Amino acid sequence: MRRTRVAARSSGQPRAVLGFVMALPPLLLIAVFAGLPIVLAVGYSLGHTGGLNSVTASYAQHQHVATSGWGTFAAYREMLATGRFRTDVAVTVLVTLLSTAVVLVLALGIALNLRLRGGRVAGAIAALGVIPLFIPVVIASWAILTFYSTDGFIRSVFAQVGLDAPALGFKVVTIVIGSVWTSLPFAVLMVSSGIQSVPDAVIDAARDSGAGLLRTTRSVILPMAFIPIVIATTFTAIGVLGSFTVPYFTGPNSPRMLGVDIQNYFAAYNQPQQAIVIAVTIFVLASGIAVLYIWANFRSANSKDL
Amino acid sequence: MARRLTTNVLLTLFLALLVVFILGPLLWLGIRAFATSWTYPNLLPDGWTLEWWRKVIADNQLSTAVQNSLTFAPLTVIVSAVICLPAAYAFGRHDFAGRKIMLVGIFATNAFPKMGLFVTMASMFYALGLMQTVLGIVIVHVMGTVVFMTWIPAAAFGAVPRSLEEAARDAGASPARVFFRVTLPLALPGILVAMVMSFLASFDEAQGTYLVGYPDYLTMPTQMYSLVLNYPLQMAAVFSILLSIPSVLLLALAHRHIMGGQLAEGFQLR
Numbered sequence: 001m002r003r004t005r006v007a008a009r010s011s012g013q014p015r016a017v018l019g020f021v022m023a024l025p026p027l028l029l030i031a032v033f034a035g036l037p038i039v040l041a042v043g044y045s046l047g048h049t050g051g052l053n054s055v056t057a058s059y060a061q062h063q064h065v066a067t068s069g070w071g072t073f074a075a076y077r078e079m080l081a082t083g084r085f086r087t088d089v090a091v092t093v094l095v096t097l098l099s100t101a102v103v104l105v106l107a108l109g110i111a112l113n114l115r116l117r118g119g120r121v122a123g124a125i126a127a128l129g130v131i132p133l134f135i136p137v138v139i140a141s142w143a144i145l146t147f148y149s150t151d152g153f154i155r156s157v158f159a160q161v162g163l164d165a166p167a168l169g170f171k172v173v174t175i176v177i178g179s180v181w182t183s184l185p186f187a188v189l190m191v192s193s194g195i196q197s198v199p200d201a202v203i204d205a206a207r208d209s210g211a212g213l214l215r216t217t218r219s220v221i222l223p224m225a226f227i228p229i230v231i232a233t234t235f236t237a238i239g240v241l242g243s244f245t246v247p248y249f250t251g252p253n254s255p256r257m258l259g260v261d262i263q264n265y266f267a268a269y270n271q272p273q274q275a276i277v278i279a280v281t282i283f284v285l286a287s288g289i290a291v292l293y294i295w296a297n298f299r300s301a302n303s304k305d306l
Numbered sequence: 307m308a309r310r311l312t313t314n315v316l317l318t319l320f321l322a323l324l325v326v327f328i329l330g331p332l333l334w335l336g337i338r339a340f341a342t343s344w345t346y347p348n349l350l351p352d353g354w355t356l357e358w359w360r361k362v363i364a365d366n367q368l369s370t371a372v373q374n375s376l377t378f379a380p381l382t383v384i385v386s387a388v389i390c391l392p393a394a395y396a397f398g399r400h401d402f403a404g405r406k407i408m409l410v411g412i413f414a415t416n417a418f419p420k421m422g423l424f425v426t427m428a429s430m431f432y433a434l435g436l437m438q439t440v441l442g443i444v445i446v447h448v449m450g451t452v453v454f455m456t457w458i459p460a461a462a463f464g465a466v467p468r469s470l471e472e473a474a475r476d477a478g479a480s481p482a483r484v485f486f487r488v489t490l491p492l493a494l495p496g497i498l499v500a501m502v503m504s505f506l507a508s509f510d511e512a513q514g515t516y517l518v519g520y521p522d523y524l525t526m527p528t529q530m531y532s533l534v535l536n537y538p539l540q541m542a543a544v545f546s547i548l549l550s551i552p553s554v555l556l557l558a559l560a561h562r563h564i565m566g567g568q569l570a571e572g573f574q575l576r
Contacts, residue, residue, distance in 0.1 A: 019400025279422020
């Protein structure tokens with residue numbers, strides 16, 4: 001299927017040039033307004049304060065300026081020596097892992113139920129999982145905070161029967177709840193699209209040869225839907241890792257997630273260099289995850305070409 | 307038989323929990339927009355009123371934010387479409403050197419945290435005189451839509467069967483006619499989904515807008531931040547409902563295509 005599609009893509013010399021030129025505008029936009037700032041920012045974090053960085057550098061507090069040609073790691077050393085920063089990195093990674101795991105389990109459950117059982121209830125469950133896609137994150141975060149807080153719904157319900165439920169406002173758990181809520185739709189769409197496209201014949205064949213439901217799922221369905229599952233996982237993880245709104249509204253003041261730290265160092269402490277060091281830290285972590293995504297995509301492309 | 311019953315009970319229970327998890331917070335917040343006051347631990351407010359709606363509509367700052375949001379979101383979709391749709395067509399239909407690397411490159415910036423990107427953009431925007439300008443805000447918003455507006459339509463263009471176009475050509479239709487009568491209509495669901503996602507991304511964008519636009523241009527999500535801290539809870543609830551209306555309308559418009567896999571297709575690079 002994919003082979004014929006690639007083969008049908010036109011690749012004559014002049015048309016190839018035309019295609020390349022047509023594809024350029026969004027890339028140029030990204031190069032100018034994201035690529036260049038990122039390069040400048042990394043330079044600034046290494047102590048290069050001149051050029052386009054000079055505006056920022058002029059008001060920055062507690063700045064490390066490069067003394068050698070390539071720069072200095074002083075800002076990185078300073079941040080890594082801060083216990084607070086190390087805790088925040090750990091919390092950010094923890095929240096990312098937990099949220100991604102929960103999102104993945106929910107999305108897989110919803111998608112498998114839709115594929116293997118089907119019916120109206122399964123459809124309703126899947127539709128429900130997509131609803132958060134249409135709610136602005138600011139509102140979602142705030143709604144979740146009020147729902148789980150001291151005078152929120154959960155505690156009110158427990159109080160009706162005389163029980164005292166824990167207040168979950170401004171906790172790390174609340175960030176996980178909020179992240180799962182906001183990340184669920186994309187994962188549900190991705191994973192169910194992957195699992196829906198496993199042909200009936202393949203599943204029936206596995207069942208006919210005596211494989212149980214679990215075995216069919218594990219050795220037939222999941223491998224065939226591998227790429228969409230990897231995509232769902234990586235995008236969820238990258239999204240949570242760099243998130244700001246959800247932890248800003250629902251999370252505690254300490255420990256904080258790195259996305260909130262960036263804002264604090266930039267706006268509250270007037271330390272843009274340290275803010276960028278945090279941004280680069282997230283970027284490095286996210287790049288690790290992104291490699292997984294790219295690897296999965298290319299692996300599939302290669303295996304299909306064989 | 308008993309096992310089937312157990313699964314059904316479990317499934318119904320899961321559905322109930324999911325309803326509470328997904329819809330609960332929204333309802334709990336929504337009811338507040340019509341509440342006089344609310345005493346813990348009652349499950350309903352003390353009384354009902356439309357007073358907060360009047361207050362929000364009468365508040366100049368808030369209605370300006372509504373107007374700004376309703377201007378920037380469509381503007382973003384148009385600019386993004388002009389920049390990205392030709393590229394999407396090229397990615398879907400042409401094979402050229404570096405095609406796949408360019409497709410991945412469009413996503414690469416998403417790995418850099420948004421907040422960090424805005425901090426780094428700010429310095430450059432000062433230098434270029436883009437602070438507190440409409441153009442500056444549109445750039446920030448468009449940046450958040452490039453992945454949707456390129457990837458999803460690219461997959462849609464790529465999936466249009468060549469045989470249909472060839473048949474139209476054989477019947478004597480000009481290339482332009484083939485594009486507008488065959489290719490574009492078939493790719494339209496994907497483009498529609500991309501536009502909806504871009505509209506929502508722009509409508510949802512808060513930090514970048516605040517950084518570039520404050521204090522001249524404030525949109526609804528940027529106002530939400532100050533609302534939550536400085537106004538009665540009920541007014542923020544009213545505002546939340548207002549902010550959700552466009553999204554819900556778009557959901558009604560595009561949910562069939564989004565659920566049908568247009569979005570998912572776009573994220574699998576081919």
